Amino acid sequence: MEAALPESARGGVAKPSSEADARRRRAFIYGLIAFLLVASLPFLPVNNYIIAAVVRALIFISLGQAWNVVAGIGGLLSLGHGVFLGIGCYTTGILFNQYGIPPWLGVWVGAVLSLLVALVMGSMTLRMRGVFFALATVAASLAMVQISRHFVDLTGGADGLALKFFGNSWWAAQSRTPAPFLYASLAFVTLYYWITRWILNSKLGLEMQAVRDDEVAAAAAGVAVFRTKMLGLLVSAAMTALAAGLYMQFYMAIDPEAAFGLSQAIQLQLPALIGGLGTAWGPIIGGAVMIFLSEVTNWGGTKIGVSGVDILVYGLMLLVVVLYAPKGIVGSVLRNAMKGADR
Amino acid sequence: MTLLAIDKLSVAYGDLFAVREVSFSIDEGIVFVLLGANGAGKTSILRSISGLTPARSGSVMAEGKSIVGFSPHEVARAGISHVPEGRRIFPNLTVEDNLIVSFIPARAPMPAAQALAAVYALFPRLAERRKQAGGTLSGGEQQMLAIGRAMMNFPKLLMLDEPSLGLSPVLADLVFERLAEIKRQGTTILLVEQNATCLELATRGVILANGHVVLAGDRHALQDSDFVRRAYLGV
Numbered sequence: 001m002e003a004a005l006p007e008s009a010r011g012g013v014a015k016p017s018s019e020a021d022a023r024r025r026r027a028f029i030y031g032l033i034a035f036l037l038v039a040s041l042p043f044l045p046v047n048n049y050i051i052a053a054v055v056r057a058l059i060f061i062s063l064g065q066a067w068n069v070v071a072g073i074g075g076l077l078s079l080g081h082g083v084f085l086g087i088g089c090y091t092t093g094i095l096f097n098q099y100g101i102p103p104w105l106g107v108w109v110g111a112v113l114s115l116l117v118a119l120v121m122g123s124m125t126l127r128m129r130g131v132f133f134a135l136a137t138v139a140a141s142l143a144m145v146q147i148s149r150h151f152v153d154l155t156g157g158a159d160g161l162a163l164k165f166f167g168n169s170w171w172a173a174q175s176r177t178p179a180p181f182l183y184a185s186l187a188f189v190t191l192y193y194w195i196t197r198w199i200l201n202s203k204l205g206l207e208m209q210a211v212r213d214d215e216v217a218a219a220a221a222g223v224a225v226f227r228t229k230m231l232g233l234l235v236s237a238a239m240t241a242l243a244a245g246l247y248m249q250f251y252m253a254i255d256p257e258a259a260f261g262l263s264q265a266i267q268l269q270l271p272a273l274i275g276g277l278g279t280a281w282g283p284i285i286g287g288a289v290m291i292f293l294s295e296v297t298n299w300g301g302t303k304i305g306v307s308g309v310d311i312l313v314y315g316l317m318l319l320v321v322v323l324y325a326p327k328g329i330v331g332s333v334l335r336n337a338m339k340g341a342d343r
Numbered sequence: 344m345t346l347l348a349i350d351k352l353s354v355a356y357g358d359l360f361a362v363r364e365v366s367f368s369i370d371e372g373i374v375f376v377l378l379g380a381n382g383a384g385k386t387s388i389l390r391s392i393s394g395l396t397p398a399r400s401g402s403v404m405a406e407g408k409s410i411v412g413f414s415p416h417e418v419a420r421a422g423i424s425h426v427p428e429g430r431r432i433f434p435n436l437t438v439e440d441n442l443i444v445s446f447i448p449a450r451a452p453m454p455a456a457q458a459l460a461a462v463y464a465l466f467p468r469l470a471e472r473r474k475q476a477g478g479t480l481s482g483g484e485q486q487m488l489a490i491g492r493a494m495m496n497f498p499k500l501l502m503l504d505e506p507s508l509g510l511s512p513v514l515a516d517l518v519f520e521r522l523a524e525i526k527r528q529g530t531t532i533l534l535v536e537q538n539a540t541c542l543e544l545a546t547r548g549v550i551l552a553n554g555h556v557v558l559a560g561d562r563h564a565l566q567d568s569d570f571v572r573r574a575y576l577g578v
Binding site (some may be wrong): 203206207209210212213214216218219220221222223224225261278 | 393394397414415416419420424425426427431433434435436440441442443445447489492493513528
């Protein structure tokens with residue numbers, strides 16, 4: 001109120017965007033505070049367990065951010081992103097274990113392989129609509145489970161693949177403590193946030209959203225529908241495979257179910273679905289809330305001797321969001337707080 | 344000069360022919376009307392021109408070049424804009440983003456900001472709603488947005504599929520009045536309608552029934568035809 005008075009006293013009309021500007025500034029400051037808080041965790045009196053939980057959350061978020069590009073912005077509800085996660089993990093792992101190639105390089109090979117697979121997958125599935133596309137991507141995931149089981153010499157078969165451990169090593173990108181991964185994963189989330197922002201504001205992002213809203217109208221408006229979908233899928237696949245490199249270095253192991261299984265495919269969707277599809281903040285807020293809840297309930301669960309409560313929490317969260325807040329936390333709960341701000 | 348020439352165009356869905364050997368041509372600068380009842384094949388003709396439904400046979404020439412087999416975005420980039428039936432704006436994009444989507448810098452004679460200003464001059468209501476999501480607009484505003492979006496493509500030919508559908512008579516008049524302005528500014532219009540009042544706007548046109556052309560001629564010929572009297576005026 002106090003701020004409104006001098007405004008009217010000057011006889012000027014408040015610019016309609018000034019409030020949105022303030023919200024935008026506030027969102028940026030909250031983001032900065034969260035960033036600094038996470039970055040200073042190793043210097044605060046918190047134990048490595050907590051830091052590792054935050055790393056898990058950040059990796060979860062970065063994978064969600066990658067999926068959000070194709071699904072949230074582009075409207076292609078892929079259940080096949082485990083394929084890119086798995087290719088990223090297995091490629092870095094195999095190149096390291098069998099050929100001694102450091103993950104710093106291996107992860108790029110994984111990204112290129114993912115791009116190639118996305119190109120093939122996309123040209124087969126992207127002309128399908130809605131649920132048919134989703135089902136086709138499920139099929140791709142399930143096929144990869146069998147393929148990775150089959151080539152035992154390369155992938156370790158159903159047992160999976162564990163990285164050779166070198167202790168604290170820059171070359172091997174390994175660490176006994178989670179702090180280095182904290183900074184790596186924080187860098188990923190920050191970078192992916194800006195990539196998402198950039199896509200949302202770009203012509204490509206606009207075209208992806210137009211295709212998501214109405215394919216026929218987009219085509220009539222001059223948008224090359226197939227090419228737009230393909231570009232979105234490629235960007236998303238590369239982002240997933242790069243984040244998968246980090247995933248592999250942190251978890252040190254991968255197996256067919258963890259990479260390509262259906263539960264992984266669904267988990268990759270949760271941060272964006274719960275946080276808010278197609279927004280830059282959605283996967284971050286969704287992923288953070290979910291890992292927090294699952295950690296708390298798992299901790300509570302072990303106290304009373306029940307395990308796997310986190311899966312139950314995921315399921316319940318998803319139900320609640322789908323039923324009561326289909327636009328996710330950012331689109332529903334924080335809708336007014338973030339009105340006009342960059343979401 | 345002939346802008347669009349359709350020759351013996353047939354469109355079919357499976358064994359069902361929606362359009363049979365329809366021919367007409369549209370000169371530059373006119374308003375050409377395709378008039379007919381539901382199921383006469385009007386929408387199918389537009390969809391096959393814009394590449395959404397491939398033609399079964401026949402030819403479609405734009406400025407002397409065949410556009411048969413073009414995909415929809417190629418047709419749009421060749422200067423033929425389609426305002427599809429039922430408006431079909433992008434509900435989650437803002438009004439301004441809806442417009443910018445179809446702005447193609449390589450095709451446009453002016454920068455995006457000027458193109459937006461031109462559309463806003465045509466439809467001032469859209470300027471007021473610039474930052475609003477397309478889905479929150481009223482039906483009439485959505486129709487304006489759909490037309491504005493097509494104009495952002497700087498079309499040589501603007502094709503509209505029943506722009507008056509679902510609008511009140513007042514709003515329909517407003518839309519037709521704006522189309523007259525678009526024509527005055529030099530854009531050729533292909534208008535599909537069931538509503539014979541649109542003939543006021545027409546230069547020439549054809550009347551379709553069951554996928555055939557039953558009458559072709561200028562505005563007066565169409566207005567005076569028995570078909571229109573019986574079907575629309577009830578006399």
